[in-house]
Amino acid sequence: MLSTIEKSVIEQVHSNDLKTLELSLAMRKLKLKEEQLALNFVSNHLERSKLAMGISKASFKAEKFKNQLEDTRHAELLIMCIDFLVAGLFIMSFLLIYGAYVFSYKRITDATSSCNPSLEESKPWWILKQVSSFNSGFHTLRCQVQVVSRMIFGLMLILAVAYLLIQRSGTSKQMPITFILLLLGIACGLAGKFCVDTLGGNGYYWLFYWETLCLLHFLSNVFTSVVFIILYGPVNVSQRTRSIFLPYWIRRSIFYSIMFVVLPLLCGLMPFAGLSEWRDHFLLLVLGDGDGI
Known part of the structure:
Protein backbone atom coordinates (compact mmCIF):
# COMPACT_ATOMS: atom_id res chain seq x y z
CA MET A 1 0.00 0.00 0.00
CA LEU A 2 2.82 2.35 0.85
CA SER A 3 4.50 1.74 -2.46
CA THR A 4 1.24 2.28 -4.27
CA ILE A 5 0.68 5.55 -2.44
CA GLU A 6 4.27 6.64 -3.20
CA LYS A 7 3.78 5.83 -6.89
CA SER A 8 0.53 7.80 -6.89
CA VAL A 9 2.23 10.79 -5.27
CA ILE A 10 5.12 10.58 -7.73
CA GLU A 11 2.64 10.48 -10.66
CA GLN A 12 0.81 13.43 -9.22
CA VAL A 13 4.07 15.38 -8.95
CA HIS A 14 4.91 14.54 -12.56
CA SER A 15 1.43 15.63 -13.60
CA ASN A 16 1.84 18.91 -11.76
CA ASP A 17 5.22 19.45 -13.41
CA LEU A 18 3.69 18.82 -16.84
CA LYS A 19 0.85 21.24 -16.13
CA THR A 20 3.40 23.83 -14.96
CA LEU A 21 5.39 23.30 -18.16
CA GLU A 22 2.18 23.55 -20.19
CA LEU A 23 1.25 26.80 -18.45
CA SER A 24 4.72 28.23 -19.07
CA LEU A 25 4.48 27.28 -22.74
CA ALA A 26 1.03 28.93 -22.96
CA MET A 27 2.42 32.09 -21.31
CA ARG A 28 5.31 32.12 -23.73
CA LYS A 29 2.88 31.67 -26.63
CA LEU A 30 0.81 34.62 -25.36
CA LYS A 31 3.95 36.72 -25.09
CA LEU A 32 4.87 35.80 -28.67
CA LYS A 33 1.39 36.80 -29.83
CA GLU A 34 1.73 40.07 -27.95
CA GLU A 35 5.09 40.73 -29.56
CA GLN A 36 3.59 39.84 -32.95
CA LEU A 37 0.75 42.30 -32.37
CA ALA A 38 3.28 44.96 -31.39
CA LEU A 39 5.27 44.21 -34.54
CA ASN A 40 2.12 44.40 -36.62
CA PHE A 41 1.27 47.74 -35.03
CA VAL A 42 4.74 49.08 -35.81
CA SER A 43 4.50 47.69 -39.34
CA ASN A 44 1.09 49.32 -39.85
CA HIS A 45 2.45 52.59 -38.50
CA LEU A 46 5.39 52.38 -40.90
CA GLU A 47 3.04 51.65 -43.78
CA ARG A 48 0.88 54.64 -42.85
CA SER A 49 3.98 56.81 -42.62
CA LYS A 50 5.18 55.50 -45.97
CA LEU A 51 1.76 56.12 -47.49
CA ALA A 52 1.67 59.63 -46.04
CA MET A 53 5.16 60.30 -47.40
CA GLY A 54 4.05 59.01 -50.80
CA ILE A 55 0.98 61.24 -50.74
CA SER A 56 3.03 64.27 -49.69
CA LYS A 57 5.62 63.47 -52.36
CA ALA A 58 2.89 63.13 -54.98
CA SER A 59 1.25 66.37 -53.83
CA PHE A 60 4.65 68.09 -53.92
CA LYS A 61 5.23 66.87 -57.48
CA ALA A 62 1.72 67.96 -58.46
CA GLU A 63 2.26 71.39 -56.88
CA LYS A 64 5.64 71.71 -58.58
CA PHE A 65 4.13 70.74 -61.93
CA LYS A 66 1.30 73.21 -61.35
CA ASN A 67 3.78 76.00 -60.58
CA GLN A 68 5.81 75.16 -63.68
CA LEU A 69 2.64 75.11 -65.75
CA GLU A 70 1.58 78.47 -64.32
CA ASP A 71 4.99 79.98 -65.10
CA THR A 72 4.81 78.63 -68.65
CA ARG A 73 1.29 79.94 -69.19
CA HIS A 74 2.20 83.34 -67.73
CA ALA A 75 5.25 83.54 -69.98
CA GLU A 76 3.11 82.68 -73.01
CA LEU A 77 0.64 85.39 -72.02
CA LEU A 78 3.41 88.01 -71.71
CA ILE A 79 4.97 87.02 -75.03
CA MET A 80 1.57 87.24 -76.68
CA CYS A 81 1.06 90.71 -75.18
CA ILE A 82 4.44 91.82 -76.56
CA ASP A 83 3.55 90.44 -80.00
CA PHE A 84 0.22 92.26 -79.96
CA LEU A 85 1.98 95.46 -78.85
CA VAL A 86 4.43 95.24 -81.76
CA ALA A 87 1.65 94.53 -84.26
CA GLY A 88 -0.44 97.34 -82.77
CA LEU A 89 2.46 99.77 -83.16
CA PHE A 90 2.74 99.01 -86.87
CA ILE A 91 -1.03 99.30 -87.33
CA MET A 92 -1.10 102.57 -85.42
CA SER A 93 1.79 104.01 -87.45
CA PHE A 94 0.09 103.14 -90.72
CA LEU A 95 -3.20 104.64 -89.54
CA LEU A 96 -1.45 107.80 -88.37
CA ILE A 97 0.01 108.28 -91.85
CA TYR A 98 -3.35 107.50 -93.45
CA GLY A 99 -5.26 109.84 -91.14
CA ALA A 100 -2.77 112.62 -91.77
CA TYR A 101 -3.04 112.05 -95.51
CA VAL A 102 -6.84 112.14 -95.48
CA PHE A 103 -7.59 115.00 -93.07
CA SER A 104 -4.32 116.91 -92.63
CA TYR A 105 -2.79 116.91 -96.11
CA LYS A 106 -3.59 120.58 -96.60
CA ARG A 107 -1.98 121.52 -93.29
CA ILE A 108 1.16 119.58 -94.14
CA THR A 109 1.28 121.24 -97.55
CA ASP A 110 0.90 124.66 -95.95
CA ALA A 111 3.65 123.85 -93.48
CA THR A 112 6.10 122.87 -96.21
CA SER A 113 5.03 125.65 -98.60
CA SER A 114 5.82 128.24 -95.95
CA CYS A 115 9.44 127.35 -96.48
CA ASN A 116 9.42 128.76 -100.03
CA PRO A 117 10.97 132.23 -100.18
CA SER A 118 8.84 135.16 -101.20
CA LEU A 119 9.41 136.51 -104.71
CA GLU A 120 9.05 140.05 -103.51
CA GLU A 121 11.79 139.70 -100.96
CA SER A 122 14.34 142.51 -101.43
CA LYS A 123 17.92 141.47 -102.04
CA PRO A 124 21.03 143.63 -101.71
CA TRP A 125 22.38 144.77 -105.04
CA TRP A 126 25.88 143.50 -104.35
CA ILE A 127 24.79 139.81 -104.05
CA LEU A 128 25.02 137.95 -107.33
CA LYS A 129 21.94 136.26 -108.76
CA GLN A 130 23.52 132.79 -108.67
CA VAL A 131 24.56 133.20 -104.99
CA SER A 132 21.11 134.49 -104.08
CA SER A 133 19.37 131.56 -105.78
CA PHE A 134 21.75 129.13 -104.07
CA ASN A 135 21.08 130.67 -100.64
CA SER A 136 17.32 130.66 -101.18
CA GLY A 137 17.40 127.03 -102.34
CA PHE A 138 19.53 126.01 -99.39
CA HIS A 139 17.17 127.85 -97.03
CA THR A 140 14.13 126.14 -98.58
CA LEU A 141 15.77 122.72 -98.35
CA ARG A 142 16.76 123.24 -94.73
CA CYS A 143 13.28 124.41 -93.79
CA GLN A 144 11.61 121.47 -95.52
CA VAL A 145 14.00 119.02 -93.87
CA GLN A 146 13.13 120.50 -90.47
CA VAL A 147 9.40 120.24 -91.09
CA VAL A 148 9.55 116.69 -92.46
CA SER A 149 11.94 115.51 -89.73
CA ARG A 150 9.59 116.87 -87.09
CA MET A 151 6.73 114.97 -88.70
CA ILE A 152 8.48 111.59 -88.87
CA PHE A 153 10.39 111.85 -85.57
CA GLY A 154 7.61 110.33 -83.50
CA LEU A 155 6.90 107.58 -86.01
CA MET A 156 10.57 106.63 -86.23
CA LEU A 157 10.81 106.47 -82.44
CA ILE A 158 7.73 104.27 -82.25
CA LEU A 159 9.09 101.95 -84.94
CA ALA A 160 12.44 101.80 -83.12
CA VAL A 161 10.64 100.78 -79.95
CA ALA A 162 8.78 98.14 -81.94
CA TYR A 163 12.13 96.78 -83.17
CA LEU A 164 13.42 96.64 -79.59
CA LEU A 165 10.26 94.83 -78.51
CA ILE A 166 10.72 92.26 -81.27
CA GLN A 167 14.24 91.56 -80.01
CA ARG A 168 13.11 91.38 -76.39
CA SER A 169 10.24 89.02 -77.20
CA GLY A 170 12.73 86.41 -78.38
CA THR A 171 15.14 86.71 -75.45
CA SER A 172 13.09 87.59 -72.37
CA LYS A 173 9.70 86.65 -70.98
CA GLN A 174 8.70 89.90 -69.30
CA MET A 175 9.19 93.57 -70.06
CA PRO A 176 10.81 95.57 -67.26
CA ILE A 177 8.48 97.98 -65.52
CA THR A 178 10.90 100.87 -66.07
CA PHE A 179 10.88 100.10 -69.81
CA ILE A 180 7.10 100.45 -69.92
CA LEU A 181 6.96 103.57 -67.76
CA LEU A 182 9.94 105.53 -69.07
CA LEU A 183 10.35 104.53 -72.70
CA THR A 224 0.17 88.69 -64.59
CA SER A 225 -1.42 86.01 -62.42
CA VAL A 226 -4.60 88.05 -61.91
CA VAL A 227 -4.90 88.84 -65.62
CA PHE A 228 -4.30 85.17 -66.46
CA ILE A 229 -7.04 84.03 -64.04
CA ILE A 230 -9.44 86.57 -65.54
CA LEU A 231 -8.69 85.47 -69.11
CA TYR A 232 -8.03 81.73 -68.72
CA GLY A 233 -9.20 80.82 -65.23
CA PRO A 234 -7.11 79.11 -62.52
CA VAL A 235 -4.62 76.51 -63.70
CA ASN A 236 -6.11 73.07 -63.05
CA VAL A 237 -4.00 70.06 -63.99
CA SER A 238 -6.76 67.46 -63.79
CA GLN A 239 -9.65 69.15 -65.62
CA ARG A 240 -10.69 72.39 -67.24
CA THR A 241 -12.52 75.03 -65.27
CA ARG A 242 -15.63 76.74 -66.51
CA SER A 243 -16.62 80.33 -65.96
CA ILE A 244 -19.99 81.01 -64.38
CA PHE A 245 -20.70 84.52 -65.67
CA LEU A 246 -18.79 84.94 -68.96
CA PRO A 247 -16.92 82.26 -70.96
CA TYR A 248 -13.17 82.61 -70.94
CA TRP A 249 -12.89 82.64 -74.73
CA ILE A 250 -15.14 85.71 -74.85
CA ARG A 251 -12.96 87.41 -72.22
CA ARG A 252 -9.81 86.62 -74.21
CA SER A 253 -11.42 87.83 -77.43
CA ILE A 254 -12.41 91.13 -75.82
CA PHE A 255 -8.99 91.63 -74.18
CA TYR A 256 -6.91 90.84 -77.28
CA SER A 257 -9.20 92.77 -79.61
CA ILE A 258 -8.87 95.86 -77.38
CA MET A 259 -5.09 95.47 -77.30
CA PHE A 260 -4.60 94.57 -80.96
CA VAL A 261 -7.42 96.37 -82.82
CA VAL A 262 -9.42 98.90 -80.80
CA LEU A 263 -6.66 100.94 -79.14
CA PRO A 264 -4.36 101.05 -82.23
CA LEU A 265 -7.35 102.17 -84.33
CA LEU A 266 -8.23 104.88 -81.83
CA CYS A 267 -4.60 106.00 -81.60
CA GLY A 268 -4.26 106.20 -85.37
CA LEU A 269 -7.61 107.64 -86.46
CA MET A 270 -9.27 109.60 -83.65
CA PRO A 271 -6.64 112.39 -83.35
CA PHE A 272 -7.52 113.59 -86.85
CA ALA A 273 -11.33 113.27 -87.01
CA GLY A 274 -14.36 112.06 -85.11
CA LEU A 275 -16.30 108.84 -85.53
CA SER A 276 -18.93 110.44 -87.78
CA GLU A 277 -16.29 111.86 -90.12
CA TRP A 278 -14.46 108.56 -90.39
CA ARG A 279 -17.76 106.78 -90.94
CA ASP A 280 -18.64 109.12 -93.80
CA HIS A 281 -15.15 108.73 -95.24
CA PHE A 282 -15.24 104.92 -95.29
CA LEU A 283 -18.81 104.93 -96.61
CA LEU A 284 -17.69 107.07 -99.51
CA LEU A 285 -14.77 104.73 -100.12
CA VAL A 286 -17.04 101.70 -100.12
CA LEU A 287 -19.52 103.40 -102.44
CA GLY A 288 -16.70 104.27 -104.85
CA ASP A 289 -16.75 108.02 -104.29
CA GLY A 290 -13.49 108.28 -102.45
CA ASP A 291 -12.08 110.78 -104.90
CA GLY A 292 -14.37 113.50 -103.63
CA ILE A 293 -12.89 113.62 -100.19
Whole structure:
Protein backbone atom coordinates (compact mmCIF):
# COMPACT_ATOMS: atom_id res chain seq x y z
CA MET A 1 0.00 0.00 0.00
CA LEU A 2 2.82 2.35 0.85
CA SER A 3 4.50 1.74 -2.46
CA THR A 4 1.24 2.28 -4.27
CA ILE A 5 0.68 5.55 -2.44
CA GLU A 6 4.27 6.64 -3.20
CA LYS A 7 3.78 5.83 -6.89
CA SER A 8 0.53 7.80 -6.89
CA VAL A 9 2.23 10.79 -5.27
CA ILE A 10 5.12 10.58 -7.73
CA GLU A 11 2.64 10.48 -10.66
CA GLN A 12 0.81 13.43 -9.22
CA VAL A 13 4.07 15.38 -8.95
CA HIS A 14 4.91 14.54 -12.56
CA SER A 15 1.43 15.63 -13.60
CA ASN A 16 1.84 18.91 -11.76
CA ASP A 17 5.22 19.45 -13.41
CA LEU A 18 3.69 18.82 -16.84
CA LYS A 19 0.85 21.24 -16.13
CA THR A 20 3.40 23.83 -14.96
CA LEU A 21 5.39 23.30 -18.16
CA GLU A 22 2.18 23.55 -20.19
CA LEU A 23 1.25 26.80 -18.45
CA SER A 24 4.72 28.23 -19.07
CA LEU A 25 4.48 27.28 -22.74
CA ALA A 26 1.03 28.93 -22.96
CA MET A 27 2.42 32.09 -21.31
CA ARG A 28 5.31 32.12 -23.73
CA LYS A 29 2.88 31.67 -26.63
CA LEU A 30 0.81 34.62 -25.36
CA LYS A 31 3.95 36.72 -25.09
CA LEU A 32 4.87 35.80 -28.67
CA LYS A 33 1.39 36.80 -29.83
CA GLU A 34 1.73 40.07 -27.95
CA GLU A 35 5.09 40.73 -29.56
CA GLN A 36 3.59 39.84 -32.95
CA LEU A 37 0.75 42.30 -32.37
CA ALA A 38 3.28 44.96 -31.39
CA LEU A 39 5.27 44.21 -34.54
CA ASN A 40 2.12 44.40 -36.62
CA PHE A 41 1.27 47.74 -35.03
CA VAL A 42 4.74 49.08 -35.81
CA SER A 43 4.50 47.69 -39.34
CA ASN A 44 1.09 49.32 -39.85
CA HIS A 45 2.45 52.59 -38.50
CA LEU A 46 5.39 52.38 -40.90
CA GLU A 47 3.04 51.65 -43.78
CA ARG A 48 0.88 54.64 -42.85
CA SER A 49 3.98 56.81 -42.62
CA LYS A 50 5.18 55.50 -45.97
CA LEU A 51 1.76 56.12 -47.49
CA ALA A 52 1.67 59.63 -46.04
CA MET A 53 5.16 60.30 -47.40
CA GLY A 54 4.05 59.01 -50.80
CA ILE A 55 0.98 61.24 -50.74
CA SER A 56 3.03 64.27 -49.69
CA LYS A 57 5.62 63.47 -52.36
CA ALA A 58 2.89 63.13 -54.98
CA SER A 59 1.25 66.37 -53.83
CA PHE A 60 4.65 68.09 -53.92
CA LYS A 61 5.23 66.87 -57.48
CA ALA A 62 1.72 67.96 -58.46
CA GLU A 63 2.26 71.39 -56.88
CA LYS A 64 5.64 71.71 -58.58
CA PHE A 65 4.13 70.74 -61.93
CA LYS A 66 1.30 73.21 -61.35
CA ASN A 67 3.78 76.00 -60.58
CA GLN A 68 5.81 75.16 -63.68
CA LEU A 69 2.64 75.11 -65.75
CA GLU A 70 1.58 78.47 -64.32
CA ASP A 71 4.99 79.98 -65.10
CA THR A 72 4.81 78.63 -68.65
CA ARG A 73 1.29 79.94 -69.19
CA HIS A 74 2.20 83.34 -67.73
CA ALA A 75 5.25 83.54 -69.98
CA GLU A 76 3.11 82.68 -73.01
CA LEU A 77 0.64 85.39 -72.02
CA LEU A 78 3.41 88.01 -71.71
CA ILE A 79 4.97 87.02 -75.03
CA MET A 80 1.57 87.24 -76.68
CA CYS A 81 1.06 90.71 -75.18
CA ILE A 82 4.44 91.82 -76.56
CA ASP A 83 3.55 90.44 -80.00
CA PHE A 84 0.22 92.26 -79.96
CA LEU A 85 1.98 95.46 -78.85
CA VAL A 86 4.43 95.24 -81.76
CA ALA A 87 1.65 94.53 -84.26
CA GLY A 88 -0.44 97.34 -82.77
CA LEU A 89 2.46 99.77 -83.16
CA PHE A 90 2.74 99.01 -86.87
CA ILE A 91 -1.03 99.30 -87.33
CA MET A 92 -1.10 102.57 -85.42
CA SER A 93 1.79 104.01 -87.45
CA PHE A 94 0.09 103.14 -90.72
CA LEU A 95 -3.20 104.64 -89.54
CA LEU A 96 -1.45 107.80 -88.37
CA ILE A 97 0.01 108.28 -91.85
CA TYR A 98 -3.35 107.50 -93.45
CA GLY A 99 -5.26 109.84 -91.14
CA ALA A 100 -2.77 112.62 -91.77
CA TYR A 101 -3.04 112.05 -95.51
CA VAL A 102 -6.84 112.14 -95.48
CA PHE A 103 -7.59 115.00 -93.07
CA SER A 104 -4.32 116.91 -92.63
CA TYR A 105 -2.79 116.91 -96.11
CA LYS A 106 -3.59 120.58 -96.60
CA ARG A 107 -1.98 121.52 -93.29
CA ILE A 108 1.16 119.58 -94.14
CA THR A 109 1.28 121.24 -97.55
CA ASP A 110 0.90 124.66 -95.95
CA ALA A 111 3.65 123.85 -93.48
CA THR A 112 6.10 122.87 -96.21
CA SER A 113 5.03 125.65 -98.60
CA SER A 114 5.82 128.24 -95.95
CA CYS A 115 9.44 127.35 -96.48
CA ASN A 116 9.42 128.76 -100.03
CA PRO A 117 10.97 132.23 -100.18
CA SER A 118 8.84 135.16 -101.20
CA LEU A 119 9.41 136.51 -104.71
CA GLU A 120 9.05 140.05 -103.51
CA GLU A 121 11.79 139.70 -100.96
CA SER A 122 14.34 142.51 -101.43
CA LYS A 123 17.92 141.47 -102.04
CA PRO A 124 21.03 143.63 -101.71
CA TRP A 125 22.38 144.77 -105.04
CA TRP A 126 25.88 143.50 -104.35
CA ILE A 127 24.79 139.81 -104.05
CA LEU A 128 25.02 137.95 -107.33
CA LYS A 129 21.94 136.26 -108.76
CA GLN A 130 23.52 132.79 -108.67
CA VAL A 131 24.56 133.20 -104.99
CA SER A 132 21.11 134.49 -104.08
CA SER A 133 19.37 131.56 -105.78
CA PHE A 134 21.75 129.13 -104.07
CA ASN A 135 21.08 130.67 -100.64
CA SER A 136 17.32 130.66 -101.18
CA GLY A 137 17.40 127.03 -102.34
CA PHE A 138 19.53 126.01 -99.39
CA HIS A 139 17.17 127.85 -97.03
CA THR A 140 14.13 126.14 -98.58
CA LEU A 141 15.77 122.72 -98.35
CA ARG A 142 16.76 123.24 -94.73
CA CYS A 143 13.28 124.41 -93.79
CA GLN A 144 11.61 121.47 -95.52
CA VAL A 145 14.00 119.02 -93.87
CA GLN A 146 13.13 120.50 -90.47
CA VAL A 147 9.40 120.24 -91.09
CA VAL A 148 9.55 116.69 -92.46
CA SER A 149 11.94 115.51 -89.73
CA ARG A 150 9.59 116.87 -87.09
CA MET A 151 6.73 114.97 -88.70
CA ILE A 152 8.48 111.59 -88.87
CA PHE A 153 10.39 111.85 -85.57
CA GLY A 154 7.61 110.33 -83.50
CA LEU A 155 6.90 107.58 -86.01
CA MET A 156 10.57 106.63 -86.23
CA LEU A 157 10.81 106.47 -82.44
CA ILE A 158 7.73 104.27 -82.25
CA LEU A 159 9.09 101.95 -84.94
CA ALA A 160 12.44 101.80 -83.12
CA VAL A 161 10.64 100.78 -79.95
CA ALA A 162 8.78 98.14 -81.94
CA TYR A 163 12.13 96.78 -83.17
CA LEU A 164 13.42 96.64 -79.59
CA LEU A 165 10.26 94.83 -78.51
CA ILE A 166 10.72 92.26 -81.27
CA GLN A 167 14.24 91.56 -80.01
CA ARG A 168 13.11 91.38 -76.39
CA SER A 169 10.24 89.02 -77.20
CA GLY A 170 12.73 86.41 -78.38
CA THR A 171 15.14 86.71 -75.45
CA SER A 172 13.09 87.59 -72.37
CA LYS A 173 9.70 86.65 -70.98
CA GLN A 174 8.70 89.90 -69.30
CA MET A 175 9.19 93.57 -70.06
CA PRO A 176 10.81 95.57 -67.26
CA ILE A 177 8.48 97.98 -65.52
CA THR A 178 10.90 100.87 -66.07
CA PHE A 179 10.88 100.10 -69.81
CA ILE A 180 7.10 100.45 -69.92
CA LEU A 181 6.96 103.57 -67.76
CA LEU A 182 9.94 105.53 -69.07
CA LEU A 183 10.35 104.53 -72.70
CA LEU A 184 6.80 103.60 -73.73
CA GLY A 185 4.80 105.85 -71.43
CA ILE A 186 6.91 109.03 -71.32
CA ALA A 187 9.38 109.06 -74.22
CA CYS A 188 7.10 107.57 -76.87
CA GLY A 189 4.12 109.46 -75.47
CA LEU A 190 5.75 112.88 -75.76
CA ALA A 191 7.33 112.10 -79.12
CA GLY A 192 4.07 110.76 -80.50
CA LYS A 193 2.12 113.78 -79.25
CA PHE A 194 4.65 116.09 -80.89
CA CYS A 195 4.42 114.10 -84.13
CA VAL A 196 0.59 114.10 -84.15
CA ASP A 197 0.48 117.83 -83.44
CA THR A 198 2.88 118.42 -86.31
CA LEU A 199 0.77 116.25 -88.62
CA GLY A 200 -2.25 118.41 -87.88
CA GLY A 201 -4.05 116.15 -85.41
CA ASN A 202 -4.94 116.46 -81.74
CA GLY A 203 -1.97 115.22 -79.76
CA TYR A 204 -3.88 115.04 -76.49
CA TYR A 205 -6.33 112.51 -77.94
CA TRP A 206 -3.46 110.37 -79.16
CA LEU A 207 -1.68 110.67 -75.82
CA PHE A 208 -4.81 109.56 -73.94
CA TYR A 209 -5.27 106.40 -76.02
CA TRP A 210 -1.55 105.68 -75.99
CA GLU A 211 -1.34 105.93 -72.20
CA THR A 212 -4.37 103.64 -71.97
CA LEU A 213 -2.53 101.08 -74.09
CA CYS A 214 0.60 101.42 -71.95
CA LEU A 215 -1.50 101.05 -68.79
CA LEU A 216 -2.98 97.84 -70.14
CA HIS A 217 0.48 96.39 -70.79
CA PHE A 218 1.67 97.64 -67.39
CA LEU A 219 -1.14 95.76 -65.64
CA SER A 220 -0.43 92.66 -67.72
CA ASN A 221 3.23 92.66 -66.63
CA VAL A 222 2.70 93.56 -62.96
CA PHE A 223 -0.46 91.56 -62.20
CA THR A 224 0.17 88.69 -64.59
CA SER A 225 -1.42 86.01 -62.42
CA VAL A 226 -4.60 88.05 -61.91
CA VAL A 227 -4.90 88.84 -65.62
CA PHE A 228 -4.30 85.17 -66.46
CA ILE A 229 -7.04 84.03 -64.04
CA ILE A 230 -9.44 86.57 -65.54
CA LEU A 231 -8.69 85.47 -69.11
CA TYR A 232 -8.03 81.73 -68.72
CA GLY A 233 -9.20 80.82 -65.23
CA PRO A 234 -7.11 79.11 -62.52
CA VAL A 235 -4.62 76.51 -63.70
CA ASN A 236 -6.11 73.07 -63.05
CA VAL A 237 -4.00 70.06 -63.99
CA SER A 238 -6.76 67.46 -63.79
CA GLN A 239 -9.65 69.15 -65.62
CA ARG A 240 -10.69 72.39 -67.24
CA THR A 241 -12.52 75.03 -65.27
CA ARG A 242 -15.63 76.74 -66.51
CA SER A 243 -16.62 80.33 -65.96
CA ILE A 244 -19.99 81.01 -64.38
CA PHE A 245 -20.70 84.52 -65.67
CA LEU A 246 -18.79 84.94 -68.96
CA PRO A 247 -16.92 82.26 -70.96
CA TYR A 248 -13.17 82.61 -70.94
CA TRP A 249 -12.89 82.64 -74.73
CA ILE A 250 -15.14 85.71 -74.85
CA ARG A 251 -12.96 87.41 -72.22
CA ARG A 252 -9.81 86.62 -74.21
CA SER A 253 -11.42 87.83 -77.43
CA ILE A 254 -12.41 91.13 -75.82
CA PHE A 255 -8.99 91.63 -74.18
CA TYR A 256 -6.91 90.84 -77.28
CA SER A 257 -9.20 92.77 -79.61
CA ILE A 258 -8.87 95.86 -77.38
CA MET A 259 -5.09 95.47 -77.30
CA PHE A 260 -4.60 94.57 -80.96
CA VAL A 261 -7.42 96.37 -82.82
CA VAL A 262 -9.42 98.90 -80.80
CA LEU A 263 -6.66 100.94 -79.14
CA PRO A 264 -4.36 101.05 -82.23
CA LEU A 265 -7.35 102.17 -84.33
CA LEU A 266 -8.23 104.88 -81.83
CA CYS A 267 -4.60 106.00 -81.60
CA GLY A 268 -4.26 106.20 -85.37
CA LEU A 269 -7.61 107.64 -86.46
CA MET A 270 -9.27 109.60 -83.65
CA PRO A 271 -6.64 112.39 -83.35
CA PHE A 272 -7.52 113.59 -86.85
CA ALA A 273 -11.33 113.27 -87.01
CA GLY A 274 -14.36 112.06 -85.11
CA LEU A 275 -16.30 108.84 -85.53
CA SER A 276 -18.93 110.44 -87.78
CA GLU A 277 -16.29 111.86 -90.12
CA TRP A 278 -14.46 108.56 -90.39
CA ARG A 279 -17.76 106.78 -90.94
CA ASP A 280 -18.64 109.12 -93.80
CA HIS A 281 -15.15 108.73 -95.24
CA PHE A 282 -15.24 104.92 -95.29
CA LEU A 283 -18.81 104.93 -96.61
CA LEU A 284 -17.69 107.07 -99.51
CA LEU A 285 -14.77 104.73 -100.12
CA VAL A 286 -17.04 101.70 -100.12
CA LEU A 287 -19.52 103.40 -102.44
CA GLY A 288 -16.70 104.27 -104.85
CA ASP A 289 -16.75 108.02 -104.29
CA GLY A 290 -13.49 108.28 -102.45
CA ASP A 291 -12.08 110.78 -104.90
CA GLY A 292 -14.37 113.50 -103.63
CA ILE A 293 -12.89 113.62 -100.19
